[in-house]
Amino acid sequence: MMHEQLADIVAERFVTRPPELQIDLTPGLQREETILETRGLSVWYGGFQALRDISLAVPGRRITAIIGPSGCGKSTLIRCFNRMNDLIPGFRVEGELLFEGRNIYGRGIDPVDVRRRIGMVFQKPNPFPKSVYENVAFGARVNGYVGKLSEIVERALRRAALWDEVKDKLRQNALALSGGQQQRLCIARALAIEPEVILMDEPCSALDPVATLKIEDLMRELAERYAIVIVTHNMQQAARVADYSAVMMMAEDRAGEMIEFGPTRQVFTTPKEKRTEDYITGRFG
Amino acid sequence: MGVTDIEAVGPASRIRPRGPLEARLRHGREAAIHGVLFLCAFVSIFTTLAIIATLLEETIGFFGEVSIIDFLTDTKWIPGLGGGPGGLEPxxxxxxxxxxxxxxxxxxxxxxxxxxxxxxxxxxxxxxxxxxxxxxxxxxxxxxxxxxxxxxxxxxxxxxxxxxxxxxxxxxxxxxxxxxxxxxxxxxxxxxxxxxxxxxxxxxxxxxxxxxxxxxxxxxxxxxxxxxxxxxxxxxxxxxxxxxxxxxxxxxxxxxxxxxxxxxxxxxxxxxxxxxxxxxxxxxxxxxxxxxxxxxxxxxxxxxxxxxxxxxxxxxxxxxxxx
Known part of the structure; x- marks a missing residue:
């Protein structure tokens, strides 16, 4: 039953999408330009291997979902893309992670520069305890952007579909906003530094269904400009929003592996792997 | 069930029924402990209050002899402690x-x-x-x-x-x-x-x-x-x-x-x-x-x-x- 629901969601979405977004999915991977790519990426935390040999290509201006059961390394993988894992003691990486052709774990690459071009939105909304305005202006301030700060703030808030709701309370503390508004503020904050990729680590898991739908609509709009990578434990969400889906599983030794990657429609309707089918039909995970 | 049932399990699990006297003793002990703990907590509060009271009493006595305006505005502090013949005005x-x-x-x-x-x-x-x-x-x-x-x-x-x-x-x-x-x-x-x-x-x-x-x-x-x-x-x-x-x-x-x-x-x-x-x-x-x-x-x-x-x-x- 689960399977049929997901297939319905996928079918409905791909039929009702505007023609310019109708992608010819089979040759899609070749045609679309890859913006982020991992090649044989393995990750360790101390002696524990968290990811093994992950190879995947994230296309620009598309939404790529990473799904899989809890503990399979989805968050670890997405946090590799902007080197957030560098902050964790004992973190070690092997393999390559190419961003526009350059290995971001290579010699002489400053993680600060990486993060300025690859934005991130977290599981729980984490606005700074400052005003709405200062939250959005933060990235511009630390990155020394030139230009009128108020224009940058307004543009980012408009793109995050939050401007109309907060334009009269820019000086109020961001913590006074609702959870969904806080999360869109965090998206606006990430957009303000004009990144090329936006990573979203379960961005809706702390939100109610209405706020979740708003964020999903927003993601579809943002995908016209940015590459989006989203981690989600919610398969319906992946089916609703993602152009491509990667399915991860935990191996025997608890290291995360990627077992399937492809256009969302194909992953959900005609998976290549038996384990993917078992997972999306709810037989485990 | 009687005493024999309990004894059958073995001496380690022997339970003596408690009489009314023991219950009263237990209540008394609990009340005593309660009282001692309360007193310990009260000591610090009492000390603080006593210090404030002493300070207040002596301070009021002091301001009976010296005006509070002088105390706050006079730019000299010559308490004349020795009371010696130096004759400096305090x-x-x-x-x-x-x-x-x-x-x-x-x-x-x-x-x-x-x-x-x-x-x-x-x-x-x-x-x-x-x-x-x-x-x-x-x-x-x-x-x-x-x-x-x-x-x-x-x-x-x-x-x-x-x-x-x-x-x-x-x-x-x-x-x-x-x-x-x-x-x-x-x-x-x-x-x-x-x-x-x-x-x-x-x-x-x-x-x-x-x-x-x-x-x-x-x-x-x-x-x-x-x-x-x-x-x-x-x-x-x-x-x-x-x-x-x-x-x-x-x-x-x-x-x-x-x-x-x-x-x-x-x-x-x-x-x-x-x-x-x-x-x-x-x-x-x-x-x-x-x-x-x-x-x-x-x-x-x-x-x-x-x-x-x-x-x-x-x-x-x-x-x-x-x-």
């Missing part, structure tokens, strides 16, 4: 003692607040786990040095070998040497409380800032310190309050000259040092000279109480943000 203006106290506290703050805050930032944001494990105990040792030792350090090293070398005209007893050492004494207080406040800032805020391309320094100064500001300010105020109340270092090193001055190289006297001087001297109990120490003590009490209340208020506000 003056009871708190300002010279107050200025001495504030001069030392301000000097201590200049030393301790920046050093303490930077230490806290280092410990909370920069130091690896092993280094924190070394630095924090050392700071605690510093906090545990008896103040009389610090007083001698102020007098024989800071005053003699630093201040007098830099400013040869200075007297051996001066406000600066006391202020510097009081500052050193309160550094652990500032750094440890500020670090607690910064460590309480959620990791997610730091990650949010890093994800926007902030450097470590930007994360520390633009996110962590502002988010922990009320806790940091509370630590400042508590430390300054501690500096105002510090006695031994200023008694040994700052001098015994009530002196309305803002020059740290002068010899001065703080309120606390004055109280020590009178307490150790031969001033007759009940005399006006003796009563001065209660008026001075009351002033000191009001000042530190105000500062502590402000810092408690700030700490409380700070806690509310993240719970």
């Amino acid at each position: 003056h009871f203006g708190i300002l010279p003692l107050l200025s001495g106290t504030l001069l030392v506290a301000a000097g201590a703050a200049v030393v301790a607040l920046p050093v303490g805050l930077l230490t806290a930032i280092f410990l909370s944001e920069y130091a690896p786990e092993w280094l924190r494990g070394i630095v924090k105990p050392i700071l605690e040792v510093l906090a545990g040095i008896p103040t009389v030792v610090l007083g001698f350090f102020a007098l024989t090293f800071v005053s003699e070998d630093i201040i007098k070398v830099l400013f040869p005209e200075t007297k051996i007893f001066n406000a600066a040497s006391a202020a510097i050492v009081v500052g050193i004494m309160i550094i652990p207080m500032v750094s440890s409380l500020s670090e607690d406040a910064m460590s309480a800032v959620p990791r997610s805020l730091r990650e949010g800032a890093y994800a926007l391309g902030a450097t470590k320094l930007e994360v520390a100064l633009r996110v962590v310190v502002p988010a922990a500001l009320s806790g940091i300010v509370a630590s400042f105020i508590l430390a300054i309050s501690r500096a105002i109340g510090e006695t031994m270092i200023v008694t040994l090193a700052a001098g015994a000259t009530p002196n309305l001055t803002w020059n740290p190289l002068d010899s001065i006297q703080t309120m606390t040092a004055y109280i020590v001087q009178v307490s150790l001297g031969e001033t007759a109990q009940g005399s006006l000279g003796f009563r001065t120490i209660f008026a001075v003590g009351m002033t000191l009490f009001v000042m530190t109480l105000t500062l502590n209340v402000i810092s408690q208020y700030l700490l409380h506000r700070f806690r509310e943000v993240y719970e």
Whole structure:
């Protein structure tokens, strides 16, 4: 039953999408330009291997979902893309992670520069305890952007579909906003530094269904400009929003592996792997 | 079921039924313990109230003889303790003692607040786990040095070998040497409380800032310190309050000259040092000279109480943000 629901969601979405977004999915991977790519990426935390040999290509201006059961390394993988894992003691990486052709774990690459071009939105909304305005202006301030700060703030808030709701309370503390508004503020904050990729680590898991739908609509709009990578434990969400889906599983030794990657429609309707089918039909995970 | 059932299980699980006498004894014991615990808790409250009552009684007696206006506005403090034939007219203006106290506290703050805050930032944001494990105990040792030792350090090293070398005209007893050492004494207080406040800032805020391309320094100064500001300010105020109340270092090193001055190289006297001087001297109990120490003590009490209340208020506000 689960399977049929997901297939319905996928079918409905791909039929009702505007023609310019109708992608010819089979040759899609070749045609679309890859913006982020991992090649044989393995990750360790101390002696524990968290990811093994992950190879995947994230296309620009598309939404790529990473799904899989809890503990399979989805968050670890997405946090590799902007080197957030560098902050964790004992973190070690092997393999390559190419961003526009350059290995971001290579010699002489400053993680600060990486993060300025690859934005991130977290599981729980984490606005700074400052005003709405200062939250959005933060990235511009630390990155020394030139230009009128108020224009940058307004543009980012408009793109995050939050401007109309907060334009009269820019000086109020961001913590006074609702959870969904806080999360869109965090998206606006990430957009303000004009990144090329936006990573979203379960961005809706702390939100109610209405706020979740708003964020999903927003993601579809943002995908016209940015590459989006989203981690989600919610398969319906992946089916609703993602152009491509990667399915991860935990191996025997608890290291995360990627077992399937492809256009969302194909992953959900005609998976290549038996384990993917078992997972999306709810037989485990 | 009877006694035999229980005995059948074995001697280890033997349960004796309790009689009414035992129950009454048990209640009595519980009540006694309750009473003892209550008394222990009450001792500290009672002591505080008794101190305030004593202070108030003697202070009111003092202000019966000296006008409170003179006390707050007169610029001379000449209590005439010896009552000798010198014939100096007594003056009871708190300002010279107050200025001495504030001069030392301000000097201590200049030393301790920046050093303490930077230490806290280092410990909370920069130091690896092993280094924190070394630095924090050392700071605690510093906090545990008896103040009389610090007083001698102020007098024989800071005053003699630093201040007098830099400013040869200075007297051996001066406000600066006391202020510097009081500052050193309160550094652990500032750094440890500020670090607690910064460590309480959620990791997610730091990650949010890093994800926007902030450097470590930007994360520390633009996110962590502002988010922990009320806790940091509370630590400042508590430390300054501690500096105002510090006695031994200023008694040994700052001098015994009530002196309305803002020059740290002068010899001065703080309120606390004055109280020590009178307490150790031969001033007759009940005399006006003796009563001065209660008026001075009351002033000191009001000042530190105000500062502590402000810092408690700030700490409380700070806690509310993240719970």
